[in-house]
């Protein structure tokens with residue numbers, strides 16, 4: 306009898322871990338218009354003017370990150386330039402992050418400012434406990450190098466970003482912007498009812514989560530270009546390239562979600578990422594009263610130095 310009671314209560318707890326997440330995430334997503342391909346995913350079509358502004362700032366930033374200055378390039382030329390000069394572009398990590406350097410400081414701040422306008426328009430500011438910094442502008446080439454797929458945290462391997470030390474209470478933002486965003490996309494997976502919070506603990510490699518991935522269900526959905534997709538950390542995901550796909554440029558960011566029942570004093574941030582988060586108040590003043598500054602020279606090859614730290618060397622300063 307005792308044994309039976311024990312099993313019943315354990316089953317109840319397993320179910321409630323997912324229910325708690327769905328409740329917290331739903332409270333945020335009901336604020337804005339969206340499509341929900343899964344209970345822990347929200348996809349919102351960005352206001353046209355705000356999207357155009359974001360695309361302009363990203364195109365300017367990505368163009369300035371090239372080893373030559375031809376001014377801001379439009380979509381097709383931008384993708385072509387990255388494909389043609391891939392080997393001589395030193396600011397791109399194996400995971401495709403275009404890392405901000407000294408020469409792209411101003412342009413990067415403008416991207417942050419444009420994203421914050423979109424977040425403000427969504428009306429979710431009260432749900433944001435802290436932002437991870439910096440956000441990432443990425444190029445995902447159509448052709449991937451085999452050696453890069455073997456990396457511990459290759460985005461092509463299905464994962465949760467909490468496995469690299471992001472708080473398990475985070476929300477991931479993904480915005481496909483340029484190029485072949487349909488065939489070269491982010492593929493998502495729904496958690497099962499048996500979901501447990503400890504599945505989201507940091508891992509030295511994404512491969513270590515292979516047994517957990519098997520319990521998830523793939524979602525047949527591709528985020529349209531110009532929409533913002535928001536994922537609860539319990540939604541696993543991976544870069545998916547369909548045969549013959551082209552390259553794409555997208556933006557990703559993450560914030561810790563404020564929800565009922567979460568510990569206000571604990572963000573669950575990995576010690577290696579303590580310097581990589583910022584209050585929503587200061588984040589909304591980037592480009593106005595504050596600026597991100599990057600000291601690395603454009604000639605330095607990027608490296609994160611360890612498995613968890615971001616590849617950019619970022620510093621916050623007050624704007625003069």
Ligand SMILES: [Fe+2]
Pocket residue numbers: 460464465466542
């Ligand atoms: Fe990810």
